[in-house]
Amino acid sequence: MADKLDTLFEMQSKLNDFVFEKKEINDSKGQRLTMKALFEAGKLETPQGPNSDTNRWLSNYLAALNDESRELKEELLWKWWSKDSLQMQNIRVEIVDQLHFWISLALTAGMDAEKVFDIYCQKNKVNIDRQNNDYSKKNKNEADNLSIQ
16 A cells, blocks of 8 residues: 555645646646646756746645635634634644645645655754754754755
8 A cells, every 4th residue: 555645645736737627727838737847846956936837836835725724723712701612523624625735835845755754854853953952042043954955
């Protein structure tokens, strides 16, 4: 059986391609947009400007992710005097909706499941080291992130 994270990335890529086709969404050259093209462009180390497909779709997916975060927040209860109850099924669905757009962001940035796992492991180590070194505004810098590949 395939790795679950790999499967999610594959499913999301297919869903995005389905939407691009159904909605007739083209890239900046007038060709039908595909996740493969976005993924390959996202892997490039050459500079990409504000009018690139990569920038456009990172922005689109981030806006969608932010909206899903807003929808999740609306499910949470902030009135401590209320007699309302959490609707956990709605909360779970909103979290999965966030995951759809988060995976789309990762793919657009040229990251597959393996790359996300690799960078996550590296960043996790940085975060643990920061906590072990009493991380605070006083000693915060981003130099430790520079080693992440």
